[in-house]
Amino acid sequence: MTIPLVDLGAQYRDLRVEIDAAIAAVLGRGDFILGREVGAFEAAFAAFVGTRHCVGVASGTDALRLAMVGLGVGPGDEVLVPANSFIATALAVSEAGATPVFVDVDPKTYTIDADCARRAVTPRSRAVVPVHLYGQPADMEEILALSGKHNLIIIEDAAQAHGAVHHLGRVGTLGAASGFSFYPGKNLGAYGDAGAVATDDEALADHLRKLRNWGSTVKYEHPERGCNSRLDTIQAAVLLVKLRHLEDANARRRTVAGWYDDMLESLADRVQRPIVADWTREHVYHLYVVRLRDGVRDMVLHRLHAAGIGAGVHYPTPIHLQGAYAAMGHRPGDYPEAEAAAREVLSLPMYPELTRDQVAQVVRALEAALG
Ligand SMILES: *Cc1c(COP(=O)(O)O)cnc(C)c1O
Numbered sequence: 001m002t003i004p005l006v007d008l009g010a011q012y013r014d015l016r017v018e019i020d021a022a023i024a025a026v027l028g029r030g031d032f033i034l035g036r037e038v039g040a041f042e043a044a045f046a047a048f049v050g051t052r053h054c055v056g057v058a059s060g061t062d063a064l065r066l067a068m069v070g071l072g073v074g075p076g077d078e079v080l081v082p083a084n085s086f087i088a089t090a091l092a093v094s095e096a097g098a099t100p101v102f103v104d105v106d107p108k109t110y111t112i113d114a115d116c117a118r119r120a121v122t123p124r125s126r127a128v129v130p131v132h133l134y135g136q137p138a139d140m141e142e143i144l145a146l147s148g149k150h151n152l153i154i155i156e157d158a159a160q161a162h163g164a165v166h167h168l169g170r171v172g173t174l175g176a177a178s179g180f181s182f183y184p185g186k187n188l189g190a191y192g193d194a195g196a197v198a199t200d201d202e203a204l205a206d207h208l209r210k211l212r213n214w215g216s217t218v219k220y221e222h223p224e225r226g227c228n229s230r231l232d233t234i235q236a237a238v239l240l241v242k243l244r245h246l247e248d249a250n251a252r253r254r255t256v257a258g259w260y261d262d263m264l265e266s267l268a269d270r271v272q273r274p275i276v277a278d279w280t281r282e283h284v285y286h287l288y289v290v291r292l293r294d295g296v297r298d299m300v301l302h303r304l305h306a307a308g309i310g311a312g313v314h315y316p317t318p319i320h321l322q323g324a325y326a327a328m329g330h331r332p333g334d335y336p337e338a339e340a341a342a343r344e345v346l347s348l349p350m351y352p353e354l355t356r357d358q359v360a361q362v363v364r365a366l367e368a369a370l371g
Contacts, residue, residue, distance in 0.1 A: 002308030003349045003358050006185045010353035011249075015241060022237040034213070035233030041240045042196070042231075045180075048163070048243060049172040051198040053205035056231025057212050060159040060181020063195035064092035066229065067155050067177040068127065070197075070207045073098050077126035080152070082112040083318045083338035085131045089157050090319045092179070098126065102320045104335040106139065108275040110289070110345070113337070114142030121146070127153040132161035132171045134314070135187065135253070135286035139279055140166050140174045147175075155179065158198075162188045163250045165282035172198045182239055187253070187286050188246050190235040252352035253285040259356050260288055260348065263363040270370055287314055288350040296370065297344050303369035309362055312347040 012019065026035060038056050046054035057063050073079060074097040081089050083102040090100040104116040112130050128147060130138035138156075147154050154175030158164075162180060164171040172178040182194035197208055210217055215226030257274070264273050272291040276283050292300055297313070304311040318338040320330040332339060348362055 001305075001310040003310060003354075003362055005310035005312045005347065005349050006351050007353060008184055008189070010351065011242075014353070015245065018241045019238055022241050023234055026233050026237050032233050034230060035236075037233050037236040037240055038231055041236040041243070044240060044243055045196060046198060048246070049178070049180075049198045050170045051173055051178075052200045053198070053202060055197045055199075055205050055208040055212065056236060057195045057197065057208070058229040058231065059193045060179055060183060060186075060195040061088040061092050061095075062212075062229040063179035063181065063197045064089065064129065064155060064157060065095045066208055066211050067179055067197045067199070067204075068093065068096035068098065070204050070211060071127070071153050071155070071176055073127045073153060073155075076124065078122060078124045079126060080112070080117050080120055080128040081319070082129075082131050082133075083320050083335040084110050084315065084341050085133060085157065085319060086159070086315060087319050087322060087324065088159070088181075089129055089131055090325065093129065100319075100325075101125070102330070102335060102338075104337045105341065107337045107340070109136055109139075109277050110134065110341050111136065111138035112143070114139050114146060117143070118146055121150050121152075125150060125152055127155055129155050129157050130175075131157040131159075132164055134274070134289050135161050135164055135284040136274075136277065136280055137161065137164050137166035137171050139277070140168055141279060144168070144174070159183075159186060159195075160286035161284055162186065163246055163282070164280075164284045167279055167281045173200075176201060177204060182235065187250060187284055188239065188242055191238050192232075192235055194231050194235040194239065196231065249352040250282075250284045253350065254283065256350060256352070256354045256359060257283070257285045257288055259359040260363070263360060264290070264366075267363075267367060267370070271366065285350055287312075287347045289314065289345050289347050291341075291344045292346055292370075293344060295343070297346055300366070300369045301346060304365055307365040307369065309365045310349055313342075313345060314347050316342055318342050
């Protein structure tokens with residue numbers, strides 16, 4: 001691809017000296033598991049998010065799953081999740097032993113639709129997982145109202161929204177706990193799998209430190225069953241370096257999004273640009289997602305690839321129609337907005353190092369692809 005969807009090499013070239021030194025320090029000490037940088041990163045990330053605690057784990061999926069386990073969400077419980085998200089949002093619920101109940105999304109922001117969530121509440125509803133999708137906060141005012149009314153635990157899926165701000169506060173501080181992913185392509189990405197739970201709840205944080213380490217805080221003492229899901233020291237060292245540059249990188253993403261917004265103005269009748277909700281104070285553009293009507297998306301995607309533009313689709317199949325959830329018996333039409341989004345959305349290249357000229361090149365290729 002001439003212009004890829006994401007270019008992780010560009011960021012490494014900028015931060016190489018700092019990152020190489022950080023990794024070398026861990027290699028020199030050899031404290032690969034729960035070493036020095038793990039605690040340092042947890043403290044720094046908690047300060048960044050604005051929570052009292054952060055517990056590093058092996059992935060974003062585990063962050064969500066362990067947050068649920070730690071909060072006592074499990075077998076017999078229903079958990080509301082948006083039908084349009086990466087499947088990990090639902091799998092985390094299933095792995096915790098609870099049942100995901102899908103909810104349609106708002107057609108403008110693609111985040112969980114609070115009215116649909118309200119209609120999906122049953123006496124078994126225990127929790128809700130708003131996903132701050134593509135870098136934009138979900139409608140948390142409505143979700144908080146719903147949670148208050150039905151006593152639902154809020155676990156934020158903040159895997160795509162490190163640093164995003166809702167007018168009520170920063171993403172990750174708005175529920176009982178939040179799950180972050182540091183998968184390499186995320187706004188804050190490690191060089192392997194990594195994740196974290198952020199929370200103000202000290203008892204939960206202590207519990208999670210046990211759960212991630214086979215249910216143990218004292219070697220060979222296991223008062224409960226946990227698992228092996230630790231953030232490893234090398235990843236924490238990389239994340240500590242990258243965290244220092246995150247605000248800057250997010251600001252550059254917003255600049256790139258602004259260029260796209262301006263340059264796509266002339267195609268506005270055919271290309272719907274991302275809509276920033278009135279509840280959003282700071283969008284962090286994990287992805288720049290446009291919408292194409294009239295059934296042209298797949299053709300445009302194909303033509304962009306042929307032109308060397310790494311466009312993508314997030315996500316081509318809504319979760320309720322995935323084979324993984326076939327046993328729930330959902331049919332096409334059950335969640336029409338999520339299904340329409342799956343047919344019509346298109347992610348254009350988005351990363352902090354993109355230049356104005358590259359954005360112009362993408363827009364020209366998009367115009368040509370539209371015919
Ligand atoms: C990436 C992602 C996850 C899962 O994170 P991993 O670190 O890959 O396990 C969960 N939810 C959403 C919305 C994501 O984008």
